[in-house]
Amino acid sequence: MEEFPKYYGGLETESLWQKRWEEEGIYRFDPDSSKPVYSIDTPPPTVSGQIHIGHVFSYTQAEIMIRYFRMKGFNIFYPFGFDDNGLPTERFVEKQLGVSAASLPREEFISQCLEISKNIEAQFKELWQSLGFSVDWDQLYSTIEPSSRRISQRSFLDLYKKGLVQKKAMPALYCPFCRTTVAQAESEDKEIPSQFVDLLFHLDDGRELIIATTRPELLPALVAVFVHPDDPRYKELHGHSVRSPLFDREVPLLTDGKVDPEKGTGAVMCCTFGDTTDIEWFNTHSLPLRQVIDGAGRLNELAGPYQGLKVSEARTKIKDDLEAAGLLRGRKEIVHSVNVHERCGKEIEFLVKDQWFIKILDKKEELIAQGDKIHWFPDFMKERYVNWVKDLKWDWCISRQRKYGVPFPLWYCKSCGQVVLAKEEELPVDPLQTLPKDPCPHCGGREFLPEADVMDTWATSSVTPQINGRWGEGDDRLEKIFPMSLRPQAHDIIRTWAFYTIVKSYYHHGQAPWKNIMISGHSLAQNREKISKSKGNAGVTPAQIIKNNTADTVRYWAAGSRLGMDTFFSEEVLKNGKRLITKLWNASKFALMNLENYRPGTTGKRNLIDLWILARLDQLVEGTTQYMEKYEYGLALSTLETFFWKDLCDNYIELVKGKIKEGTEEERIGSQEVLYKVLWTTLRLFAPFLPHVTEEIYSLSLKENEKHRSIHLAPWPENEGFCLTGEDEKKSLFLLRLVDAIRKGKTEKKLSLAHPIALFRFSSPWPREDSQIREALPTIFSLLKVQEEAERFEPDYTFQEEGLSLAIKWGEKEEKAPDQQRPL
RNA sequence: AGGCGCGUAGCUCAGUUGGAUAGAGCACUACCUUGACACGGUAGGGGUCGGCGGUUCAACUCCGCCCGCGCCUACCA
Numbered sequence: 001m002e003e004f005p006k007y008y009g010g011l012e013t014e015s016l017w018q019k020r021w022e023e024e025g026i027y028r029f030d031p032d033s034s035k036p037v038y039s040i041d042t043p044p045p046t047v048s049g050q051i052h053i054g055h056v057f058s059y060t061q062a063e064i065m066i067r068y069f070r071m072k073g074f075n076i077f078y079p080f081g082f083d084d085n086g087l088p089t090e091r092f093v094e095k096q097l098g099v100s101a102a103s104l105p106r107e108e109f110i111s112q113c114l115e116i117s118k119n120i121e122a123q124f125k126e127l128w129q130s131l132g133f134s135v136d137w138d139q140l141y142s143t144i145e146p147s148s149r150r151i152s153q154r155s156f157l158d159l160y161k162k163g164l165v166q167k168k169a170m171p172a173l174y175c176p177f178c179r180t181t182v183a184q185a186e187s188e189d190k191e192i193p194s195q196f197v198d199l200l201f202h203l204d205d206g207r208e209l210i211i212a213t214t215r216p217e218l219l220p221a222l223v224a225v226f227v228h229p230d231d232p233r234y235k236e237l238h239g240h241s242v243r244s245p246l247f248d249r250e251v252p253l254l255t256d257g258k259v260d261p262e263k264g265t266g267a268v269m270c271c272t273f274g275d276t277t278d279i280e281w282f283n284t285h286s287l288p289l290r291q292v293i294d295g296a297g298r299l300n301e302l303a304g305p306y307q308g309l310k311v312s313e314a315r316t317k318i319k320d321d322l323e324a325a326g327l328l329r330g331r332k333e334i335v336h337s338v339n340v341h342e343r344c345g346k347e348i349e350f351l352v353k354d355q356w357f358i359k360i361l362d363k364k365e366e367l368i369a370q371g372d373k374i375h376w377f378p379d380f381m382k383e384r385y386v387n388w389v390k391d392l393k394w395d396w397c398i399s400r401q402r403k404y405g406v407p408f409p410l411w412y413c414k415s416c417g418q419v420v421l422a423k424e425e426e427l428p429v430d431p432l433q434t435l436p437k438d439p440c441p442h443c444g445g446r447e448f449l450p451e452a453d454v455m456d457t458w459a460t461s462s463v464t465p466q467i468n469g470r471w472g473e474g475d476d477r478l479e480k481i482f483p484m485s486l487r488p489q490a491h492d493i494i495r496t497w498a499f500y501t502i503v504k505s506y507y508h509h510g511q512a513p514w515k516n517i518m519i520s521g522h523s524l525a526q527n528r529e530k531i532s533k534s535k536g537n538a539g540v541t542p543a544q545i546i547k548n549n550t551a552d553t554v555r556y557w558a559a560g561s562r563l564g565m566d567t568f569f570s571e572e573v574l575k576n577g578k579r580l581i582t583k584l585w586n587a588s589k590f591a592l593m594n595l596e597n598y599r600p601g602t603t604g605k606r607n608l609i610d611l612w613i614l615a616r617l618d619q620l621v622e623g624t625t626q627y628m629e630k631y632e633y634g635l636a637l638s639t640l641e642t643f644f645w646k647d648l649c650d651n652y653i654e655l656v657k658g659k660i661k662e663g664t665e666e667e668r669i670g671s672q673e674v675l676y677k678v679l680w681t682t683l684r685l686f687a688p689f690l691p692h693v694t695e696e697i698y699s700l701s702l703k704e705n706e707k708h709r710s711i712h713l714a715p716w717p718e719n720e721g722f723c724l725t726g727e728d729e730k731k732s733l734f735l736l737r738l739v740d741a742i743r744k745g746k747t748e749k750k751l752s753l754a755h756p757i758a759l760f761r762f763s764s765p766w767p768r769e770d771s772q773i774r775e776a777l778p779t780i781f782s783l784l785k786v787q788e789e790a791e792r793f794e795p796d797y798t799f800q801e802e803g804l805s806l807a808i809k810w811g812e813k814e815e816k817a818p819d820q821q822r823p824l
Numbered sequence: 825a826g827g828c829g830c831g832u833a834g835c836u837c838a839g840u841u842g843g844a845u846a847g848a849g850c851a852c853u854a855c856c857u858u859g860a861c862a863c864g865g866u867a868g869g870g871g872u873c874g875g876c877g878g879u880u881c882a883a884c885u886c887c888g889c890c891c892g893c894g895c896c897u898a899c900c901a
Contacts (some may be wrong), residue, residue: 006860028884068876075838166877189897189899190896192900194900196901211901212901213900213901214899214900214901215901259901260901263901264901266901267901268901269901270892270901271901272899274900275899275900275901276898276899276900277900277901278901303851304892336899336900337898337899337900338900347900356893373871378829380828380829381828381829383827383828383829384827384829384895384896385827385829387826387827387829387896387897388896391826391897392826393900455866458866465833491828491829491895491896492895492896494896495896495897521829522894522895524894526856560836560837561836561837562837564829565829565830566829566830566894566895567836567837568836570835570836572835572836572849572850572851573836573837573849573850575850575863578863579849579863579864580863581863582861582863583861583863583864585860585861585866586860586861586863587860587861588860589860590859590860590861591859592860593859593860596859605895612829613839627840628838633838634837634838635838635840638837638838638848638849641848641849642848649861649864650865650866652871654858654865656860657858657859661859718881740866743865743866743867744866745853746856746866746867747854747855747856747865747866747867747868748855748866748867749855750854750855750856751855751856752855752856752857752858753856753858753865754856754857754858755856783858785858788857
């Protein structure tokens with residue numbers, strides 16, 4: 001056994017172990033192993049800015065579980081990846097460089113993206129390593145690398161051949177600022193101040209009609225006016241037409257039950273398009289299309305004199321002109337919530353564009369059924385998935401009018417206009433760079449137009465199981481790892497990563513991508529708000545927090561709440577973690593001191609105290625294992641912590657000291673064997689949570705005997721069937737009560753726990769000469785300095801409760817020699 | 825407005841299928857340097873379990889309504 005240092009090395013020790021784990025490759029996936037495979041589909045973080053403590057919270061919880069499964073004997077496939085293409089990365093790079101993508105040539109912009117991504121990815125990897133993550137870094141992937149692009153394009157071709165993706169012109173969410181369409185998942189709500197204005201319209205017979213709107217700039221896009229069919233105010237107007245102010249266009253007055261008579265004046269403008277209701281009416285009432293906003297967010301020729309103005313400029317100008325013409329009858333300041341693009345915060349418009357859509361709306365039932373086949377932890381998170389799918393209003397639009405991303409593998413034939421797909425062997429292909437080798441299969445044409453859009457970033461990051469499984473790349477990796485065992489992620493991305501990945505796996509393979517999904521909560525900022533890049537409330541960086549506290553301490557914090565629950569970042573909890581690590585170090589050090597003359601494997605005589613801790617240990621193994629099986633790492637840890645601190649340190653280790661020092665050889669070996677077993681088991685139970693300190697203790701002590709290369713490759717402890725029942729159990733608990741009672745006596749009399757007890761007697765429900773109790777007494781007397789048991793004496797202190805009474809005569813405290821006193 | 829979750833000691837959180845005086849850590853009080861650990865130990869104070877009603881022999885736990893907070897979705901006339 002090596003020398004056990006007085007103090008634990010903390011950060012330095014951690015980085016040494018991180019390096020050794022990596023060098024020795026102990027977390028590598030072994031494709032030839034006969035163990036059952038456990039594969040993890042880790043969400044590739046988006047390269048779009050700095051990582052914050054919330055990411056650490058979520059990823060650490062998963063990592064703890066993965067360490068558990070490794071110890072349970074699984075062959076772990078734990079890859080890591082980065083999602084480094086698409087709009088999020090583009091926006092990030094634009095910000096970093098202070099340029100817009102449009103102002104740079106495509107090639108140059110892409111090479112800038114790649115360079116900046118590489119830097120960020122290096123930082124990510126360093127951070128994960130500094131937390132001791134047991135990732136197999138040989139499996140590292142990025143969603144922009146050629147094989148990922150190929151698989152992403154293969155995914156598109158497969159969907160195309162199955163008729164699950166189609167190009168169609170229909171209203172889509174469009175961000176004029178980013179100049180691209182976006183998916184429903186990329187829009188979010190934002191409270192924005194606005195003005196509700198009353199406009200004066202005239203009916204065809206000259207009567208007046210007031211309509212309230214927040215978007216007067218859409219007047220040139222007016223296609224109808226709606227009222228509620230039962231609204232008495234407007235009953236007589238049914239069938240008439242309405243003339244719009246300023247633009248002098250005549251549109252029909254129609255009725256629809258969706259109109260809320262309470263809102264505004266109960267009469268509504270329907271423009272193409274102001275909101276989702278407009279789209280609905282456009283479809284249900286077959287209205288004409290009048291699109292006045294262009295891709296740059298400016299009004300077009302349909303707006304007449306307002307052509308070229310931005311939406312916001314046009315809004316002001318049109319209001320001013322209406323006012324001047326006496327057609328604006330009222331203004332009301334309001335704050336309303338508006339759909340904005342999550343990446344830039346700018347208002348989203350609905351524009352009709354020719355876009356590629358993956359079919360969702362007519363597959364909702366099947367997609368919900370797939371979600372149902374996955375085990376969700378915690379189970380209620382499934383509701384969020386189901387609700388999201390149920391409420392979807394759009395098919396999944398995957399066209400992005402951007403530069404950096406995976407291109408569509410197709411061209412359009414110039415003569416017949418048909419789609420010409422790339423061939424499997426050409427992938428990955430950039431249609432802007434190359435042309436089809438063969439003539440158009442539809443008409444034999446030889447000239448082609450490339451599809452210039454790129455795919456939505458999620459079109460790529462939704463195929464992570466396929467990327468990890470090298471789908472279609474000519475080996476059997478996919479069969480080995482798919483469906484993947486676990487998807488770990490936070491609850492905010494159920495609607496994106498989880499949803500899209502389920503869609504893709506179901507469409508490609510007819511099954512859900514994972515067996516289990518664990519959904520973690522968020523780490524909240526001090527004011528109970530979600531931490532997010534846009535709010536800038538992330539606080540201290542994770543790297544700094546680890547530096548200040550060690551990785552094991554940060555992991556302890558991350559494990560400190562139940563799965564799925566949001567938690568605060570808390571210095572307090574970090575402090576507790578540090579205390580635990582120190583205690584673990586000290587307790588191990590002391591246990592090992594007491595094991596110095598013990599030969600592992602030998603057995604001796606056990607007393608009731610030994611049997612009690614073994615029984616508690618089995619309960620602990622049972623309890624923590626059950627919690628881990630339910631992904632309740634937090635409950636497992638707190639059970640473990642309570643056992644370690646209360647049962648092991650405060651009681652067993654204290655009690656066993658005397659027996660090991662003063663007992664017979666048989667007694668000594670009996671307790672040493674138990675102590676060894678308890679220490680080894682406890683360390684392994686702590687290992688997934690505190691991988692560094694447990695590895696360090698293990699390597700300094702038990703490794704010599706246990707022989708596993710790392711504690712993390714040792715098996716998770718099993719229940720060995722120890723338990724105390726009947727009288728044995730009652731007697732063991734009695735002995736612990738006896739210890740408590742004596743401690744209480746000393747404390748009440750304000751004496752040191754080491755204060756000698758000159759004379760002592762006690763009574764129990766068992767005969768005086770009960771051998772099991774007798775055997776355990778020297779241990780207790782040694783700890784509490786009981787010098788002599790006596791029948792008759794005048795006590796200084798007595799204590800009595802059900803089944804236990806005792807009497808004590810205090811002894812004289814020995815003065816310590818000055819040289820024995822602890823130096824300051 | 826709908827969905828999901830949360831509301832337990834001053835703070836951070838446990839309390840698994842309803843069952844005796846509701847738990848832990850921090851903080852607080854008193855005492856104790858005990859042979860690993862004062863980043864320790866022993867004892868103690870502190871809670872109308874968000875509110876109201878219901879089911880039950882029994883409710884922190886189940887049901888209904890309400891209040892507060894968070895997240896997701898909807899609401900742009």
